[in-house]
Amino acid sequence: MNSARVVGVSKKFGGVTALHQLDLQIGQGEFVALLGPSGCGKTTLLRLLAGFESPTSGEIWINNECVADASKRKPPEERRIGMVFQSFALWPHLTVYENVAFPLQHQQQVPEAFRQNPKARVAQMLEMVGLGGMEERFPSQLSGGQKQRVALARAIVFNPTLLLMDEPLSSLDAELRMQMRKEIQFIHRELGTSIVYVTHDQSEALAMADQIVVMKSGRVEQAGTPHDIYYAPESPFVAKFVGRANFLKGSWAAPGTFLLEKHGAPALPITVSRDFSAFYAQQVLPVRPDQLKLSAWQPGADGIVGKVVHVQFQGRELIYSIRVGEEEWEVVTDISERFAYDEPVQVEVCL
Amino acid sequence: MNSARVVGVSKKFGGVTALHQLDLQIGQGEFVALLGPSGCGKTTLLRLLAGFESPTSGEIWINNECVADASKRKPPEERRIGMVFQSFALWPHLTVYENVAFPLQHQQQVPEAFRQNPKARVAQMLEMVGLGGMEERFPSQLSGGQKQRVALARAIVFNPTLLLMDEPLSSLDAELRMQMRKEIQFIHRELGTSIVYVTHDQSEALAMADQIVVMKSGRVEQAGTPHDIYYAPESPFVAKFVGRANFLKGSWAAPGTFLLEKHGAPALPITVSRDFSAFYAQQVLPVRPDQLKLSAWQPGADGIVGKVVHVQFQGRELIYSIRVGEEEWEVVTDISERFAYDEPVQVEVCL
Amino acid sequence: ACGSQPSSSTPSQPAPQSAPTAATAAPAEPASAKVAGTLSFYTSQPDADAAALIDGFSKKYPDVKVELFRSGTEEVISRLQAEAQAGQVKADVLLVADAPTFASLKKQDLLLPYASPEAADIPAEWKDADGAYTGTKVMATVLAVNSSKVKTLPDSWKVLTSPEAAGKAIMPSPLYSGAAAYNVGVLTRQNDFGWDYIAGLKTNQMTVTKGNGAVLKSVAGGEKDYGMVVDYLVARAKKEGSPVELVYPNEGVPVITEPIGIMKATKNEAAAKAFVDYVLSEEGQKLASSLGYTPIRKGVEAPEGLRAQDQIKALSANIDELEAAREADKKKFGEMMGGN
Amino acid sequence: MATNWQTAVSERQMGERRKFAASLSLDKAATWIVLVPVAFFFVYPLWKLIALSVQTEAGLGLRYFAEVLANARTWEAVGHTITAAGLSTLISIGLGVSLAWLCAYTDIRGKAAIHALALLPLLIPSYVMTLAWTQLAGPQGVLNRAASWLAGGPVELWNVYGLDGIVVVMGLTHYPLVYMLTLSVLYRIPKELEWAAHSSGASARTVFARVTLPLALPGIAGGGLLAFISGLDNFGIPAFLGIPENIAVLSTLIYEEVIGFGPSAFARAAVLSVLLGVIALAGTGLQWGLLRKSRVDQTSAEDKSIRRSLGKHRLAVEIAVGGFLLVTSVLPLLSMAANAFVKAYGLPFVPENLTWKHFAFVLFDHAGTRGAIGNSLMLASMAGVLCVVAGTLFAYWRIHKPSAAGKAMEGAVALPYALPGMVLGLAMILTWIEPIPGWQPGVYGTVWLILIAYVTRFLILQVKSSTVSIMQVGKEVEEAARINGGRFWTRWRRILLPLYAPGMATGLFLVFLTAFTELTISSLLWTSGSETIGVVIFSFEQAGSTTYSTALSTVIVVAILLALSAGSLWKRYWQRRIER
Numbered sequence A, B: 001m002n003s004a005r006v007v008g009v010s011k012k013f014g015g016v017t018a019l020h021q022l023d024l025q026i027g028q029g030e031f032v033a034l035l036g037p038s039g040c041g042k043t044t045l046l047r048l049l050a051g052f053e054s055p056t057s058g059e060i061w062i063n064n065e066c067v068a069d070a071s072k073r074k075p076p077e078e079r080r081i082g083m084v085f086q087s088f089a090l091w092p093h094l095t096v097y098e099n100v101a102f103p104l105q106h107q108q109q110v111p112e113a114f115r116q117n118p119k120a121r122v123a124q125m126l127e128m129v130g131l132g133g134m135e136e137r138f139p140s141q142l143s144g145g146q147k148q149r150v151a152l153a154r155a156i157v158f159n160p161t162l163l164l165m166d167e168p169l170s171s172l173d174a175e176l177r178m179q180m181r182k183e184i185q186f187i188h189r190e191l192g193t194s195i196v197y198v199t200h201d202q203s204e205a206l207a208m209a210d211q212i213v214v215m216k217s218g219r220v221e222q223a224g225t226p227h228d229i230y231y232a233p234e235s236p237f238v239a240k241f242v243g244r245a246n247f248l249k250g251s252w253a254a255p256g257t258f259l260l261e262k263h264g265a266p267a268l269p270i271t272v273s274r275d276f277s278a279f280y281a282q283q284v285l286p287v288r289p290d291q292l293k294l295s296a297w298q299p300g301a302d303g304i305v306g307k308v309v310h311v312q313f314q315g316r317e318l319i320y321s322i323r324v325g326e327e328e329w330e331v332v333t334d335i336s337e338r339f340a341y342d343e344p345v346q347v348e349v350c351l
Numbered sequence C: 001a002c003g004s005q006p007s008s009s010t011p012s013q014p015a016p017q018s019a020p021t022a023a024t025a026a027p028a029e030p031a032s033a034k035v036a037g038t039l040s041f042y043t044s045q046p047d048a049d050a051a052a053l054i055d056g057f058s059k060k061y062p063d064v065k066v067e068l069f070r071s072g073t074e075e076v077i078s079r080l081q082a083e084a085q086a087g088q089v090k091a092d093v094l095l096v097a098d099a100p101t102f103a104s105l106k107k108q109d110l111l112l113p114y115a116s117p118e119a120a121d122i123p124a125e126w127k128d129a130d131g132a133y134t135g136t137k138v139m140a141t142v143l144a145v146n147s148s149k150v151k152t153l154p155d156s157w158k159v160l161t162s163p164e165a166a167g168k169a170i171m172p173s174p175l176y177s178g179a180a181a182y183n184v185g186v187l188t189r190q191n192d193f194g195w196d197y198i199a200g201l202k203t204n205q206m207t208v209t210k211g212n213g214a215v216l217k218s219v220a221g222g223e224k225d226y227g228m229v230v231d232y233l234v235a236r237a238k239k240e241g242s243p244v245e246l247v248y249p250n251e252g253v254p255v256i257t258e259p260i261g262i263m264k265a266t267k268n269e270a271a272a273k274a275f276v277d278y279v280l281s282e283e284g285q286k287l288a289s290s291l292g293y294t295p296i297r298k299g300v301e302a303p304e305g306l307r308a309q310d311q312i313k314a315l316s317a318n319i320d321e322l323e324a325a326r327e328a329d330k331k332k333f334g335e336m337m338g339g340n
Numbered sequence D: 001m002a003t004n005w006q007t008a009v010s011e012r013q014m015g016e017r018r019k020f021a022a023s024l025s026l027d028k029a030a031t032w033i034v035l036v037p038v039a040f041f042f043v044y045p046l047w048k049l050i051a052l053s054v055q056t057e058a059g060l061g062l063r064y065f066a067e068v069l070a071n072a073r074t075w076e077a078v079g080h081t082i083t084a085a086g087l088s089t090l091i092s093i094g095l096g097v098s099l100a101w102l103c104a105y106t107d108i109r110g111k112a113a114i115h116a117l118a119l120l121p122l123l124i125p126s127y128v129m130t131l132a133w134t135q136l137a138g139p140q141g142v143l144n145r146a147a148s149w150l151a152g153g154p155v156e157l158w159n160v161y162g163l164d165g166i167v168v169v170m171g172l173t174h175y176p177l178v179y180m181l182t183l184s185v186l187y188r189i190p191k192e193l194e195w196a197a198h199s200s201g202a203s204a205r206t207v208f209a210r211v212t213l214p215l216a217l218p219g220i221a222g223g224g225l226l227a228f229i230s231g232l233d234n235f236g237i238p239a240f241l242g243i244p245e246n247i248a249v250l251s252t253l254i255y256e257e258v259i260g261f262g263p264s265a266f267a268r269a270a271v272l273s274v275l276l277g278v279i280a281l282a283g284t285g286l287q288w289g290l291l292r293k294s295r296v297d298q299t300s301a302e303d304k305s306i307r308r309s310l311g312k313h314r315l316a317v318e319i320a321v322g323g324f325l326l327v328t329s330v331l332p333l334l335s336m337a338a339n340a341f342v343k344a345y346g347l348p349f350v351p352e353n354l355t356w357k358h359f360a361f362v363l364f365d366h367a368g369t370r371g372a373i374g375n376s377l378m379l380a381s382m383a384g385v386l387c388v389v390a391g392t393l394f395a396y397w398r399i400h401k402p403s404a405a406g407k408a409m410e411g412a413v414a415l416p417y418a419l420p421g422m423v424l425g426l427a428m429i430l431t432w433i434e435p436i437p438g439w440q441p442g443v444y445g446t447v448w449l450i451l452i453a454y455v456t457r458f459l460i461l462q463v464k465s466s467t468v469s470i471m472q473v474g475k476e477v478e479e480a481a482r483i484n485g486g487r488f489w490t491r492w493r494r495i496l497l498p499l500y501a502p503g504m505a506t507g508l509f510l511v512f513l514t515a516f517t518e519l520t521i522s523s524l525l526w527t528s529g530s531e532t533i534g535v536v537i538f539s540f541e542q543a544g545s546t547t548y549s550t551a552l553s554t555v556i557v558v559a560i561l562l563a564l565s566a567g568s569l570w571k572r573y574w575q576r577r578i579e580r
């Protein structure tokens, strides 16, 4: 049960600035997902929270104690944090059992039952991540996904009060991932563990987090509930990154009316009900792939015309890339609606 | 332009059998996706194709030449293969530029233009994977996703005729991943490169592959086109793994009729049009999450009743876990259909 | 006195041999025409001495190319023995510290007997009766004393068993030095000393160290006051200014003679013989003297600070007996001095 | 046209198939390619030695074994040897690992100076080292005099003579081996593995014990083994500190036997050498046991960043390290230099007794010195180059193709270093005069035999140093190079050599320095014109010219120190230029 606060933290590696004056608040027992493109500073932020590195400037507070600033740093072993490393960081000279049992032997405040009987606890954890019976293997004898699961088991075996996870499920298949999601949510809910969860998978963030923090090049772009992030993106970047939005060009005639550009000239007024003020400046309307409808092009029809440039089969749906003028829009359709490559299609906006 | 064939290959690591008598055919210029749960032997198979290991038994053929069997092995450096390693395997002492330029300098049959002007080619590749300007960094100065992109660039820089990729996009965000998918498909289509692509992401496999091979504990479970795999799974495993199918219990009365079990007794006949013979033995009906509909439970209504045990927000849709008797079904609904935890709901099957 | 005086008159006796070479080159020419090729010389003499010797010889026999191997007696003999084991003795002439070592080689039939005409002036006790080896200089083992610590010089070996030297004396171990083994052999075969003397040394906490060099260092460095050590080292150190004094005890001193011998396997017998002759010749002996050793040849003057060979009261014992008993002596010494 | 094309293709395939077959047979032949030279250069001389031990007058027999083994003194020496080598190795490991950790991970200042000073014990001849220690801690040494003065009566705090002294001085002499081999390993341990332990709640000490130490084991075990076998063959220290107390170890006992000159002397020495060899092999075996669990998963670049700040303890640690180096490195060097400056050995060190003339003599007047320096430079460089190539390839083969034969061969390579130089020298003579009946290669009596002997003796230094780096590089980097078309040379040149470089450089450095100052073998094998520095120093020492020998030793050590400092200054300058 831990809260954490990051206050105006910057981090530089030589000439590269990985974090710019970043502020962040993690409430007690909160599940915060960090979302952002590759290289935006997610891992760096986790490292600072864990205490492996000192901020170049700014402060980090855990439980109302300033644990680090540019000059001093409380060592990680005193922070009682569980961590899943992006690169796993398993100890190659220890067996799976020894890797997972390590925190039980060394963490402060391990539940007595676990400390008394580490075998049982480790077996339970390995069973949970689907590695029962692999206790005696060394990391080099495991597959990629198995290693990741060992790393996960190691991080949660001692019921940490703060859990930092860096893409903990990236090497797992959908099935296992779904299972692990549930386990992590269980830990979060039952033990009240605060979690900071780095992921590049929106659906994971949307499904699990209390709060999503979208980062971009070392800065927080937007923080809020999954619903807010998805439905009220405050910048084109967030709309694009989380909702895979297409940006339709045109101009905002009035707060509720967007004039879609067609053949270079504004036309086709579209009436919207939500607040899109974040997009006024750029004169675009964000539309998600499922908010566009395709239909066969009828010669002479008045509407937006595009051309299929790419189709991706996705089982029950298809993702079309449609070229409209200079732009390429992504459209999700039902599997039954088939259009051939290069076929002209009519695109309809249904907000 | 390479074909490959794996004939009855087994691979043992000490007591662990990673591959059992596996057969596989990769046609010229074909894009084969290997799909399967963690630890099923995908990486092992790639390593055998690359020539890092010899099969314990069986043979591997590339371009009608037997390149490896239990006793002999053609070394990897003579196979002209591009490869993305699951663990990236970047050279830590070389810069990003040097890492990517290496194959240009050492592979056989590199297009003359690339060999003449490696700088331009490497710059082009790095631009493509979004790492322009990072030429002089060392791998230790990159983020996880950046490393993976360097690994990707290194594998494709020399236009390989056979490309082996082990979860090449696992550390990338959705946006970048979509972009990279397109690049890989471009290489596949324009250069006719044969590709063996390991992934744990069904959507990737479905979208990109000509052929999907689903593996399970070292065996091929099913191989076929994405459409076949998705719509005609030959085993419950494939149905579950690729289509996230729920298995409804009951009994097959006739090839076209399934009697759904209700309160322990068969009832509710469901008529199906497809061939489900693979599921007769287990007396189950595979139903995908989107083939189930939820509605508020009306007391006294005749139908399947379940209880909401878990909801996951996914932006435009919700994933419900519904407990029906002993089973837990996964149902995808539109965002507008909201049910509370523990609420009883009526489940309808719409095939 | 009678040893140093005749040195001026000795030239008259060996003149027939040495005069032609010294006076004119003509008679030497036929000799050096024969005496040519390479000569392999194994010795334990210090570097500079060996170099001087070879220099002198080469001036006389410019056609002979002398190849030198110089090392400790132990190393030289080991190498020689290894060569013998391999059946390929490469040495032609050998010059190492003590006679018993040569006696042992002689027993192994590795030496070529050669009665050098130059050996006439060397006392019989210092050369082999069969001419297998001949002493080349006289090196006495003496008492070295640290002059800044000990003000009144002792005159007897007995000082080492007396209270003033208790815990302050040092000697080389016969286990690690051939010359020391010889000394112990000789001492224990004297009526006045015997093994009782060794026992006395032990009671008086005599320190035993690896070799002569270490003894001198200990005494010169002030770590010990008294040392049993070979004379020329002391004389040299003293000349350089080290605080040491050299004492010839009244009872006499064990003497080693650095004999020279020719290997049976020599491939250049003529040169080998010429070399031996040169070393024993008056010229060779003067060279030794100039290098700081007591010459063995009667009538050649000893260097400053050392006594001449005929003024040294040498303690001696039967060489063959020493050679035969060496192992037993070492063992006994080890047992007596050990077990602290 | 089509047929032409087809034949071309099939011809190319045929060619590839042939190459493919060739590369496979090369793979199989590798064992033989290693086995034959190892057998010839390492096993054969040792076999010659063993053959001596079973040759009795009555033909082959174990009489000498029975005789030597029945002797109580033998077993006493065996006990002393194991104690001295074993305990001193523990000291070396403790010191070496601590110092390496401090230099690799903490923010201690003056790392370059520490690095240079920590090498001195390897460079200073062991007789100088022991002499310095007797002056410090002998019965009349500074330590005991000070204690007596303080206590107001005669007290003996600690006497360096005896087994305990041998253990301590050996430990202090050999710790640089552990230090050097461990340092490069530490740089390669990925930070994240330590971080993971910290975030699992482990204290700094636990992280060190459970993560850093086990991961550094290749270096520690390798350095420990070198320290152990150096302790076995060391003659100088037990000779000076043991003989006065009548403590014999196997190396001094062997010397005793060899100089016994009797007909059975060699045979008995050979028997003792076999015993010594058995102990050395046991040490190698122990080391394999330690390394059994060592593995790497991934290869990381050398990371020289500071991982642990000493904080407020920094000054205290620096003072402790400085004091330690002062006593173990600087004082012996100064005592050696002081001996070289006084006019005559034993004179008090006061201005009127000081002179440069010994330095002038050895450098300018003594004809042999310059030739010897040239010879030693040449021999040490060639030995270094040969060892770096052969040793690295051997270590690579040994690690990537683990086999019983590999282990046995590593043992064989280690033995020449564990045997006293005298014994190895004799084995060299026995072997190389006529290696095969009827074939005299003519190397005996030339400088080339010394080179062969150096390579034979010092190869293990390189093998162990290279092993350390090779064990730290995962197979995935080489695989990545292979799949990208890197053939054997390319792989080595572009990937493996740069990654193995730290270990290889350590080995090259060790081989070069030890060969450059080697004493025993050269003094047994040299001939006119092939004097080495060791030979010259040995001659001075034997002639009682301690002032000359210390002067030459001082010149050599100071020259090496200057070269090292110049190197590190140049490196710093170069780095600054690159950073700009």
Ligand SMILES: Nc1ncnc2c1ncn2[C@@H]1O[C@H](COP(=O)(O)OP(=O)(O)OP(=O)(O)O)[C@@H](O)[C@H]1O
Residues within 6 Å of the ligand: A013, A014, A016, A017, A018, A036, A037, A038, A039, A040, A041, A042, A043, A044, A045, A086, A200, B140, B141, B142, B143, B144, B145, B146, B171
């Ligand atoms: N040691 C370093 N030296 C220089 N730059 C670095 C270093 N470590 C990280 N960076 C840079 O800092 C930025 C942030 O890195 P970080 O690892 O935090 O990214 P990330 O958000 O975790 O990305 P990913 O999703 O790819 O893992 C990146 O651009 C990276 O290149």
Ligand SMILES: Nc1ncnc2c1ncn2[C@@H]1O[C@H](COP(=O)(O)OP(=O)(O)OP(=O)(O)O)[C@@H](O)[C@H]1O
Residues within 6 Å of the ligand: A140, A141, A142, A143, A144, A145, A146, A171, B013, B014, B016, B017, B018, B036, B037, B038, B039, B040, B041, B042, B043, B044, B045, B086, B200
């Ligand atoms: N060196 C080894 N020793 C023992 N077992 C091994 C070794 N390498 C792999 N295995 C086992 O072989 C099986 C297949 O491993 P592989 O790496 O091919 O799996 P994978 O399909 O790539 O899994 P993932 O998706 O997790 O990467 C796994 O169960 C793994 O534990």
Ligand SMILES: [Mg+2]
Residues within 6 Å of the ligand: A042, A043, A044, A086, A166, B143, B144, B145
């Ligand atoms: Mg990251």
Ligand SMILES: [Mg+2]
Residues within 6 Å of the ligand: A143, A144, A145, B042, B043, B044, B086, B166
């Ligand atoms: Mg894998």
